[in-house]
Amino acid sequence: MMLNAGTNLLWPTPVFKTSIDSERCEQLVSDLMLTQNISNPSGDTASNLIDNPLLADIAKEKYSEFFDSVYGIDIDSLKYEFNAWLTRTSGGYGMETHNHTGAQFVSVFYILSEEASEGGEIVLQDPRFNANRGFHGVFMSDFKSMVHSPKTGDVLIFPGYVYHFVRQYTSQLRLAIPVDIFIKE
Numbered sequence: 001m002m003l004n005a006g007t008n009l010l011w012p013t014p015v016f017k018t019s020i021d022s023e024r025c026e027q028l029v030s031d032l033m034l035t036q037n038i039s040n041p042s043g044d045t046a047s048n049l050i051d052n053p054l055l056a057d058i059a060k061e062k063y064s065e066f067f068d069s070v071y072g073i074d075i076d077s078l079k080y081e082f083n084a085w086l087t088r089t090s091g092g093y094g095m096e097t098h099n100h101t102g103a104q105f106v107s108v109f110y111i112l113s114e115e116a117s118e119g120g121e122i123v124l125q126d127p128r129f130n131a132n133r134g135f136h137g138v139f140m141s142d143f144k145s146m147v148h149s150p151k152t153g154d155v156l157i158f159p160g161y162v163y164h165f166v167r168q169y170t171s172q173l174r175l176a177i178p179v180d181i182f183i184k185e
Helices: 022-035 053-071 137-143
Strands: 016-019 079-084 095-098 105-113 122-124 146-148 154-159 164-166 174-184
Touching: 016 053, 022 053, 022 105, 022 174, 053 079, 053 105, 053 154, 053 174
Parallel strands: none
Antiparallel strands: 016 154, 079 174, 095 164, 105 154, 105 174, 122 146, 122 164
């Protein structure tokens, strides 16, 4: 690889934030209340919520924004499929560190996140395992985790290899839908 003007920033990890308008969030909440056990969702990635036409449309729209903004690619030039599910919803829930093996990119649609919630931040970690080893403290900001406090309508999209976790939250109800994209050759 050639150096570009003397400096290259290698191994980029795009994290993209966009949003869903409140009307469509409300419609998705209504749809889920009619079709899912929202008080005790399975969290099963095999039961694909992408069969909901509104969710499928929003997923395509948000990933289109992402691919166009970050890579200059039209999503219609790709062969892909989505997989979506509802995460646990009740207060006191958190999620351990994990990634989404096999999915090229991951998104999380926060369709209901109470303003009075405490906790529940999603924390994205530097994917370069142990990259900070030996660095002086003055450089530690280069390795800092990204912390996002979700609000209703927020959408985050990032590579599937990024390890992340969700801090325990205290809201009564929160609806978050991870939507993975699997791009085929």
